Amino acid sequence: xxxxxxxxxxxxxxxxxxxxxxxxxxxxxxxxxxxxxxxxxxxxxxxxxxxxxxxxxxxxxxxxxxxxxxxxxxxxxxxxxxxxxxxxxxxxxxxxxxxxxxxxxxxxxxxxxxxxxxxxxxxxxxxxxxxxxxxxxxxxxxxxxxxxxxxxxxxxxxxxxxxxxxxxxxxxxxxxxxxxxxxxxxxxxxxxxxxxxxxxxxxxxxxxxxxxxxxxxxxxxxxxxxxxxxxxxxxxxxxxxxxxxxxxxxxxxxxxxxxxxxxxxxxxxxxxxxxxxxxxxxxxxxxxxxxxxxxxxxxxxxxxxxxxxxxxxxxxxxxxxxxxxxxxxxxxxxxxxxxxxxxxxxxxxxxxxxxxxxxxxxxxxxxxxxxxxxxxxxxxxxxxxxxxxxxx
Numbered sequence: 001x002x003x004x005x006x007x008x009x010x011x012x013x014x015x016x017x018x019x020x021x022x023x024x025x026x027x028x029x030x031x032x033x034x035x036x037x038x039x040x041x042x043x044x045x046x047x048x049x050x051x052x053x054x055x056x057x058x059x060x061x062x063x064x065x066x067x068x069x070x071x072x073x074x075x076x077x078x079x080x081x082x083x084x085x086x087x088x089x090x091x092x093x094x095x096x097x098x099x100x101x102x103x104x105x106x107x108x109x110x111x112x113x114x115x116x117x118x119x120x121x122x123x124x125x126x127x128x129x130x131x132x133x134x135x136x137x138x139x140x141x142x143x144x145x146x147x148x149x150x151x152x153x154x155x156x157x158x159x160x161x162x163x164x165x166x167x168x169x170x171x172x173x174x175x176x177x178x179x180x181x182x183x184x185x186x187x188x189x190x191x192x193x194x195x196x197x198x199x200x201x202x203x204x205x206x207x208x209x210x211x212x213x214x215x216x217x218x219x220x221x222x223x224x225x226x227x228x229x230x231x232x233x234x235x236x237x238x239x240x241x242x243x244x245x246x247x248x249x250x251x252x253x254x255x256x257x258x259x260x261x262x263x264x265x266x267x268x269x270x271x272x273x274x275x276x277x278x279x280x281x282x283x284x285x286x287x288x289x290x291x292x293x294x295x296x297x298x299x300x301x302x303x304x305x306x307x308x309x310x311x312x313x314x315x316x317x318x319x320x321x322x323x324x325x326x327x328x329x330x331x332x333x334x335x336x337x338x339x340x341x342x343x344x345x346x347x348x349x350x351x352x353x354x355x356x357x358x359x360x361x362x363x364x365x366x367x368x369x370x371x372x373x374x375x376x377x378x379x380x381x382x383x384x385x386x387x388x389x390x391x392x
């Protein structure tokens with residue numbers, strides 16, 4: 001029996017617990033799992049696994065973060081929805097829209113003269129906190145209505161948080177696009193600050209969400225599952241919500257386009273692309289979630305490309321500028337995610353977590369160095385945006 005227990009010894013670098021305090025710290029913890037622990041780890045949802053400060057050692061379990069609740073959570077067949085079910089895909093539509101609106105709203109609220117915290121910090125922390133609640137609630141969501149889990153985590157939190165925006169923000173610090181009066185060393189410090197603060201804040205917020213949900217969950221009774229008519233009504237309303245983004249883009253004042261409505265048009269395609277990449281690629285590698293990695297890398301490259309187009313010396317038309325802004329805020333913002341990225345880091349074992357984090361960050365910065373850096377330093381593109389938007 002001792003040999004079996006030793007087989008499941010693990011090391012989790014990002015999440016540990018101080019005895020008797022319930023506080024999360026960022027120190028290594030080596031722990032030996034019993035066969036019972038291992039059985040629970042295989043059967044439990046990801047949120048419960050993270051709450052027990054354990055790690056996931058197989059790609060299929062890690063890939064379940066984006067999937068709706070299934071037989072892994074021991075649900076009856078009648079409550080299991082296929083990942084590509086119309087109910088699951090439809091609820092991603094309004095979730096993506098509300099995620100984009102929340103991100104743009106938080107950024108606008110946190111952007112002001114003399115700000116002491118960069119705006120994306122609030123975005124990432126909020127999205128990861130809600131993601132933690134969703135992960136912990138996966139089984140109750142499955143017993144109630146499984147597609148709501150995917151809408152909340154993959155849809156809303158994935159669209160609220162943004163990996164590509166974080167990467168561009170860090171790169172802007174390296175090259176000092178704000179033209180602040182500071183030396184090159186301060187540029188490096190600023191970029192490193194945005195890097196580690198985002199990582200620590202995101203990981204801590206996700207764990208806090210799981211912890212708070214675990215405390216509150218016993219005090220809320222489980223609601224009755226919706227009837228068939230209610231489920232289909234929700235699906236129809238979800239589709240109509242996204243469809244309303246198209247007349248909103250054309251009928252609302254033009255100055256709304258670059259601020260909001262253009263982003264709403266591209267929000268769902270971005271989320272859907274990330275979701276499909278996750279379903280198809282995440283289970284393929286044990287070393288890292290390939291689908292999330294590809295989504296974050298692709299979205300970062302595209303966002304860098306759109307920034308280059310917005311900085312061309314001969315400015316493009318206002319309508320094109322609005323569409324480029326919408327592609328950046330909507331498609332790239334929803335294609336990339338910090339919330340799922342943080343959950344995958346915490347749930348990964350030892351060196352896999354470190355490797356995944358470092359490779360993802362380096363890939364994003366190298367892509368921006370090739371796309372944005374070569375354009376800036378070649379003198380063909382200005383570091384500041386030359387796009388002009390319609391104001392009426």
